[in-house]
Amino acid sequence: MTAQILDGKATAAAIKSDLTARVAALKSKGIVPGLGTVLVGDDPGSKWYVAGKHRDCAQVGIASIQRELPATASQEEIEAVVRELNENPECTGYIVQLPLPKGIDTNRVLELMDPAKDADGLHPMSLGRLVIGEPGPLPCTPYGIVQLLRHHDVEIKGANVVVVGRGITIGRPMPLVLTRKSENATVTQCHTGTRDLSAHLRQADIIIAAAGVPHLIKPEDVKPGAAVLDVGVSRDEDGKIVGDVHPGVAEVAGWVAPNPGGVGPMTRAQLLVNVVEAAERAADDVATG
Numbered sequence: 224m225t226a227q228i229l230d231g232k233a234t235a236a237a238i239k240s241d242l243t244a245r246v247a248a249l250k251s252k253g254i255v256p257g258l259g260t261v262l263v264g265d266d267p268g269s270k271w272y273v274a275g276k277h278r279d280c281a282q283v284g285i286a287s288i289q290r291e292l293p294a295t296a297s298q299e300e301i302e303a304v305v306r307e308l309n310e311n312p313e314c315t316g317y318i319v320q321l322p323l324p325k326g327i328d329t330n331r332v333l334e335l336m337d338p339a340k341d342a343d344g345l346h347p348m349s350l351g352r353l354v355i356g357e358p359g360p361l362p363c364t365p366y367g368i369v370q371l372l373r374h375h376d377v378e379i380k381g382a383n384v385v386v387v388g389r390g391i392t393i394g395r396p397m398p399l400v401l402t403r404k405s406e407n408a409t410v411t412q413c414h415t416g417t418r419d420l421s422a423h424l425r426q427a428d429i430i431i432a433a434a435g436v437p438h439l440i441k442p443e444d445v446k447p448g449a450a451v452l453d454v455g456v457s458r459d460e461d462g463k464i465v466g467d468v469h470p471g472v473a474e475v476a477g478w479v480a481p482n483p484g485g486v487g488p489m490t491r492a493q494l495l496v497n498v499v500e501a502a503e504r505a506a507d508d509v510a511t512g
């Protein structure tokens with residue numbers, strides 16, 4: 224292994240330590256941030272992610288509000304929970320854990336959320352704000368990736384970045400985050416319709432692999448010294464995570480974000496950042512009348 228590790232666990236721990244102090248400052252002003260989660264069904268991965276989010280909340284002092292529905296829940300039952308959280312004053316921000324079960328109209332659920340309580344940055348209003356350059360909550364995995372690169376001094380400005388994938392949580396919003404003036408990267412988005420994926424990958428300074436295809440990115444696809452972030456999650460027959468990046472890539476790349484231990488912990492840390500920032504904005508609004 225020649226590549227250096229983009230250590231998501233250590234970076235997330237540093238972010239959480241900073242947030243603990245900020246939550247304490249909010250509480251001293253009588254403001255208690257509270258994260259709500261809506262979990263529908265019994266997918267073990269989703270249950271594990273949601274449990275992790277509440278463990279993180281306890282660690283930094285954010286209150287937890289958990290809502291769980293069976294896999295058989297109807298669109299109306301899920302929407303009723305969303306309406307309740309919109310009205311609940313103890314819930315200052317919340318997320319609907321994705322994916323929702325088949326047959327549920329995810330966009331309708333997300334659109335029903337109060338945009339002021341969007342902790343995930345995935346509400347259409349938040350994504351629209353990102354497009355027009357207005358401040359708002361940023362999608363957790365894309366911004367977690369930016370923070371991970373910054374923390375390790377990997378140059379983003381001017382870099383050629385190739386994003387593989389176009390899902391709602393990572394691939395679609397990732398180029399929006401990276402092409403902001405503050406990041407100033409040049410981004411190519413690849414997907415299943417891309418003709419010569421290897422040709423794109425070989426010119427990349429940074430590769431963000433979020434396709435969900437095991438070992439899609441091979442050592443021969445990677446420019447020596449590039450940073451390669453593995454965000455793909457597939458499972459082998461024992462339930463172990465298999466990422467999008469072949470282990471041999473570590474012999475060629477300059478940096479790798481492993482999976483697990485790379486981007487995942489950053490997704491969780493960024494969620495907490497969004498909750499705390501929203502509470503701080505609310506506190507400022509109260510202070511300035």
Ligand SMILES: Nc1nc2c(c(=O)[nH]1)N[C@@H](CN(C=O)c1ccc(C(=O)N[C@@H](CCC(=O)O)C(=O)O)cc1)CN2
Binds near residue numbers: 275318363485486
């Ligand atoms: N509403 C949302 N749903 C989903 C999102 C999201 O950002 N918002 N992203 C993913 C799942 N996810 C967060 O919800 C998530 C994924 C992975 C991790 C993580 O810490 N992973 C660990 C390994 C975990 C394991 O062993 O299974 C790691 O990478 O080290 C946290 C959160 C889809 N849904």
